[in-house]
Amino acid sequence: MDVLPLPFVRAVGDPYELGLRHGSERAAALRAFYDDSLCRLNKVLARPVTPAGLAPRIEAYRRAIEAAVPDLATEIGGLAAGAGLTEAQACLLQIRREIMGYRTVPTMGDCTTYARTGEGPPVVAQTVDLNGDLDDQITVLETSRTGTSRRSLLLSFGGLLGYLGLNSSGLAVGLNLVLAGTWRPGVPPYLAVRHVLDHADTVEDALALLRRLPLASSRCFTLCDTRRAVWAEYDGDGWRVAGGEQTAHTNHFLHPDLAPHDQINVFARRSSIRRLDTCRSRLAALPATAGPEDHFALLASPPLCVADNGDIRRERTVAAAVLLPQQGELHLRPGDPSRSATHVFRLC
Template sequence: MSGGGSIPLVRVAGDPFTAGRLHGGALAAPLRAFVDDSLARLNRVLATPLSMTALLPTIAAYQAAVAAAAPDLAQEVRGLAEGAGISEPEAWLLQLRREIMGYQKVPTAGDCTTYARAGGPFAGHPVLAQTIDLNSDLDDQISVLEVSRTGGSRRSLVLSFAGLLGYLGLNSDGLAIGLNLVLGGDWRPGLPPYLAIRELLDSTSSVDQAVAALRGMRLASSRSLTLCDREKAVWVEVLGDELRVTEAVETLHTNHFLHPDLAPGDELNVFARNSSVRRLKAVEAGLAELGPAADPEQHFALLSEPPICVPDEGDIRRERTVAAVVMLPDRGELHVRPGDPSRSSTQVFSLRPT
């Protein structure tokens, strides 16, 4: 694997507990500092301050749900805590920040723009690309994990923030997964979507397998996942226990529900919805000018254009583009530009044959 620049590359291998311990040990100092920074920065973005003591029942409920749905990931969180020198509830807090934040019903400028191409005119050139728009100034918490589990040959390459076991990524079988926030339904203890993505990368080889696995998962919160392999691209919208799949040779998604069955349950506020619609139209127009064999730098050029790229307005509470990624599932490559992609250089991480 190759990588460079400011993004740490963490290789973890072995049983789940060992993988977590290696991850935590490699990033121990920054993870401890992040936990100590206003409770993983939650109290810098939420209107009502939280305390670790008050969160313990919520954390315990999610921990139990994850342990039932994905026991290997639960063991990996336990290892992360030991490796980083933090408590196990603190390690779970790192996995659950987005669920704890819940709905952010305030004006916002963005929350990820994602697209994928595969099959048809894009045969031989599959790609999944997206911006990552988050609050909390998380561009200083980016890392890339290469995960090899004992007993299997499949490896995963995962972009992570602040100790997350999963966020987005690809695996050695040629499956890539990205995501968008959509708001709706009841958020409840279950498998957080970030961890669900990691579980899918670790356990499935194709879009069809991943969609089948998703149908059996009880996700904790609403989300849209974009999945791409060498031959197929889909987005999957999840609202409560409802799931809808749309396949196309070119898929696009921002932050409002697109499937007519789920659109009535959309809880996105009007300001965020206007931004979401603008970004969807902008990426559609940009892709019309981007040839089927476009290289990663051409995709980054599109992701760097406003309104797709959301600027930093100096308010830690507001989402902004903290990274952009271009994934090439057939080549096992994760291309990343940290921070504002119009101002940063590309770093490349590649799964190499073992």
């Protein structure tokens, strides 16, 4: 088993203080990541980009974030100050995936996510498949904002204020990349996850919040509380939601209204269908009493676990997570989950 270092940041205070703590504790790593071929964008993009060339786009996203989720815009400012970055540089960390787009970086694979409620404890479990060799950028965040008793436990990569996670109200959120529509300046889905965990107690609350956000790009969110699990697909224009006591999702649209808009390429679609079918089959065989290590056994084998082939431009599994919202626990295997040990984080 690989035992990988796993930074943990606990931040308490107002939004600026949360960002300041995050940035201060990860300052050297975040500056090094930014300086590494511009957050490694120039290692995965076909055409290089520059800070000057990206400046108008970054500013457009910054304004959209500030208008829609001002607390998170303030937190990005704190992150910048703590890490010794400019606000534009800290904003780029949040919108890195949107800068990549999906027409210039063909997607070959991505996350597999499922959720369960019912007889056993509620759970959201997923692989995290990314390009850019981002397993060295993993950080776990615990945030406690002044003025609310709600706390959040989140997985982050390279300065992101959120990626997936759970909160003290018993809500967990995972997500999958789906490809459709025109990506445009707005709230990146990773920040949407954080916004939901900061403000929602239930799946219904989360859906209402998501529908009000001007999302920058298409995604599928998996939402789970103590009663209900759903996936919520967004294609850039509209939402479709389905669920019950068990859901599973990969990287193609499942709702028949959105499927015609899918822009996934044929090879990635085959992978997505295969992973979804395998996930559903394995999940059906998993008892309701299954624990985190049982879920990791499901996630850590092919085809759900995507091995590294040495190409930094290709998505591979850089982590696997099991979220237990009722217990307030995040179980995480960083890197290749078939080779790494489990780290456990609990809301205190």
